[in-house]
Amino acid sequence: MTKRNTLIDFSSLSEMLYGEEKYISEFSEAAVDSFTEFNNNYKKFLLIRDETSFRKAGHKIKPVAQMLGLDQIVEEYEHAKTLLWDEKPDEDLEKSVSKIDSICTKVITELELRIK
Structure with a gap:
């Protein structure tokens, strides 16, 4: 298994979309x-x-995240649900928000680079 510098597994995406750049760009x-x-x-x-509402947001992104090999988004989302259930302090919720923001920012940047 090779370590990649990107979060997104574009090889899987390309395989799912038959290597068609037009489809990959539209999906991106x-x-x-x-x-x-x-x-x-x-x-x-x-x-x-x-x-x-939080669960609706998570369920909406989960299939896309899984298709792109973004397990860390799914894992953090699942972790955040336990933070809610366990009534953890706001500071813990803010850490989760910061982590997701960082991951999503990188994912969006990678997708935008693929579109160009």
Whole structure:
């Protein structure tokens, strides 16, 4: 197994989309919107402890994250749910928000570079 410098597994994406650059670009553009929305909703709903809306945001991004090999997003989302269930302090929620923001920012940058 080789270590890659990117978070996204573009080889799997290319394989799923038959290597068609047009489809990869279209998917990447849609994914930028999806990860931007997820990042915003993750912060908004986690910090106000709105579990229902938070779960909707997570369920919406989970399939896309899994297709792109972004296990760290799924893992942090699952961790954040336990933070809510265990009624952890705001500081713990803010750490999770910061982690997701950092990951999503890198993912969006990688997707935008692929679109160009």
